[in-house]
Amino acid sequence: xxxxxxxxxxxxxxxxxxxxxxxxxxxxxxxxxxxxxxxxxxxxxxxxxxxxxxxxxxxxxxxxxxxxxxxxxxxxxxxxxxxxxxxxxxxxxxxxxxxxxxxxxxxxxxxxxxxxxxxxxxxxxxxxxxxxxxxxxxxxxxxxxxxxxxxxxxxxxxxxxxxxxxxxxxxxxxxxxxxxxxxxxxxxxxxxxxxxxxxxxxxxxxxxxxxxxxxxxxxxxxxxxxxxxxxxxxxxxxxxxxxxxxxxxxxxxxxxxxxxxxxxxxxxxxxxxxxxxxxxxxxxxxxxxxxxxxxxxxxxxxxxxxxxxxxxxxxxxxxxxxxxxxxxxxxxxxxxxxxxxxxxxxxxxxxxxxxxxxxxxxxxxxxxxxxxxxxxxxxxxxxxxxxxx
Amino acid sequence: xxxxxxxxxxxxxxxxxxxxxxxxxxxxxxxxxxxxxxxxxxxxxxxxxxxxxxxxxxxxxxxxxxxxxxxxxxxxxxxxxxxxxxxxxxxxxxxxxxxxxxxxxxxxxxxxxxxxxxxxxxxxxxxxxxxxxxxxxx
Ligand code: HEM
Ligand code: FES
Numbered sequence: 001x002x003x004x005x006x007x008x009x010x011x012x013x014x015x016x017x018x019x020x021x022x023x024x025x026x027x028x029x030x031x032x033x034x035x036x037x038x039x040x041x042x043x044x045x046x047x048x049x050x051x052x053x054x055x056x057x058x059x060x061x062x063x064x065x066x067x068x069x070x071x072x073x074x075x076x077x078x079x080x081x082x083x084x085x086x087x088x089x090x091x092x093x094x095x096x097x098x099x100x101x102x103x104x105x106x107x108x109x110x111x112x113x114x115x116x117x118x119x120x121x122x123x124x125x126x127x128x129x130x131x132x133x134x135x136x137x138x139x140x141x142x143x144x145x146x147x148x149x150x151x152x153x154x155x156x157x158x159x160x161x162x163x164x165x166x167x168x169x170x171x172x173x174x175x176x177x178x179x180x181x182x183x184x185x186x187x188x189x190x191x192x193x194x195x196x197x198x199x200x201x202x203x204x205x206x207x208x209x210x211x212x213x214x215x216x217x218x219x220x221x222x223x224x225x226x227x228x229x230x231x232x233x234x235x236x237x238x239x240x241x242x243x244x245x246x247x248x249x250x251x252x253x254x255x256x257x258x259x260x261x262x263x264x265x266x267x268x269x270x271x272x273x274x275x276x277x278x279x280x281x282x283x284x285x286x287x288x289x290x291x292x293x294x295x296x297x298x299x300x301x302x303x304x305x306x307x308x309x310x311x312x313x314x315x316x317x318x319x320x321x322x323x324x325x326x327x328x329x330x331x332x333x334x335x336x337x338x339x340x341x342x343x344x345x346x347x348x349x350x351x352x353x354x355x356x357x358x359x360x361x362x363x364x365x366x367x368x369x370x371x372x373x374x375x376x377x378x379x380x381x382x383x384x385x386x387x388x389x
Numbered sequence: 390x391x392x393x394x395x396x397x398x399x400x401x402x403x404x405x406x407x408x409x410x411x412x413x414x415x416x417x418x419x420x421x422x423x424x425x426x427x428x429x430x431x432x433x434x435x436x437x438x439x440x441x442x443x444x445x446x447x448x449x450x451x452x453x454x455x456x457x458x459x460x461x462x463x464x465x466x467x468x469x470x471x472x473x474x475x476x477x478x479x480x481x482x483x484x485x486x487x488x489x490x491x492x493x494x495x496x497x498x499x500x501x502x503x504x505x506x507x508x509x510x511x512x513x514x515x516x517x518x519x520x521x522x523x524x525x526x527x
Binding site: 157160161163164165178179181182183184185186187189282283284285286287288302304306307312313314384 | 424428449451452473475476492493507508
């Protein structure tokens with residue numbers, strides 16, 4: 001192009017600037033983004049934007065898959081096999097989308113843990129947390145609805161069992177189950193509905209909540225480590241004195257972590273593409289097990305008696321689960337001390353530690369249950385409760 | 390109590406708000422109703438008696454697995470969807486019972502729960518003798 005081309009581009013930029021005023025807007029945005037973050041803010045504070053980067057990648061691979069995927073029970077499995085075996089680099093796109101779900105869930109859990117540990121959920125950022133929790137639930141719903149789409153044995157029976165857990169919820173359960181499944185069992189209507197949820201409704205909802213989440217993060221700034229009372233008294237700006245400017249310092253850290261995460265994702269996707277498995281049929285294969293992030297719930301449900309006072313025990317189990325997830329979303333209103341420094345929040349951290357322990361233990365038991373393990377020359381088999389047989 | 394509608398602007402704002410709320414409610418109502426699944430009437434399937442194997446004949450009714458089991462008291466039709474979470478139970482001829490592959494549920498030949506999380510017996514379906522076949526309805 002040379003000089004001539006560049007001056008053409010410059011002229012175009014000038015013309016657009018006269019109409020949109022983008023140069024001034026950009027200058028103002030950069031000045032705003034260059035305000036310092038609190039001095040303690042470091043690498044742990046890059047997880048949210050890394051999740052954002054992978055979310056964008058997830059949308060891109062999702063669109064590529066949607067160009068070939070066919071959402072009917074007759075065609076779905078074959079169309080995914082086609083993507084995997086015939087479409088150029090289709091196997092990589094599918095693998096990256098599947099791995100992206102794992103990465104995204106893991107990043108969001110780590111992001112939420114970072115926020116909790118540093119007291120970022122406390123006043124005045126309660127709403128930021130509530131919106132974030134909803135984003136986590138939507139991400140899990142995206143993972144669940146996406147899993148059915150290949151219509152393989154595992155995905156089909158996973159959806160059957162998962163939907164039954166929705167149906168058992170007292171009061172709203174049966175109607176919610178009907179609405180999600182489009183009928184009593186998992187059939188063609190279910191695939192259509194899960195597809196609409198997966199590519200339309202849930203992404204749209206996530207985009208709206210995400211916009212609000214990020215707007216709040218910008219408006220309120222990253223939480224300082226000082227207590228909420230100190231932040232109230234001194235103001236956020238004063239507590240950021242001595243911190244790095246967000247642009248260019250912190251944003252470079254965010255970009256670095258996002259690039260490493262994306263590289264790890266592509267590496268995993270290239271090395272370990274997921275299997276498609278057999279097409280779903282009427283018989284249930286043994287060993288149906290949910291993804292790792294649902295294993296704890298799956299295992300937890302098993303320890304309840306089949307009936308309590310003539311009512312299915314899982315009704316109580318599901319109520320407790322809903323209470324726990326509600327408590328998670330409403331955490332800022334339960335964890336109310338003004339302190340943010342971990343050392344001054346021993347009780348809150350101890351309670352969270354107990355939950356983390358239970359969750360990890362249940363996840364391990366869930367992965368061992370009805371499974372075998374060989375370690376150091378020993379061989380164990382485990383029953384449905386995760387006890388060695 | 391504050392005076393209602395002390396000026397035109399308040400009144401118009403309220404009227405517009407009420408109109409928007411009613412319109413949104415109407416649209417949500419119509420969309421919600423259309424989203425509910427249409428319930429199919431009970432369906433019927435014929436199971437040939439010659440399909441019997443190990444005392445049981447398998448079939449599909451409305452997309453769900455069903456079976457006719459011949460017991461000493463006569464033939465009985467069951468839905469094979471486990472009452473726990475709808476996995477398909479399997480007939481075990483040696484144990485003369487049904488076993489569920491998902492969470493270890495077990496049922497006897499009458500469909501009663503023997504073990505595991507299922508909260509209710511297997512669902513029985515209407516069965517009619519039609520000569521060399523049975524008609525199952527459910
Ligand atoms: C798609 C999902 C999400 C995205 C893209 C996202 C993005 C972000 C970003 C970029 C930040 C700035 C600080 C940082 O990166 O650490 C942030 C802050 C925050 N996030 Fe998220 N987030 C998501 C989900 C969540 C979840 C699951 C929670 C908690 C349940 C949460 C709670 C918060 C809170 C309270 C802050 C403010 C923390 C502070 O000021 O220290 N977010 N989020
Ligand atoms: S679905 Fe049969 S035991 Fe759970």
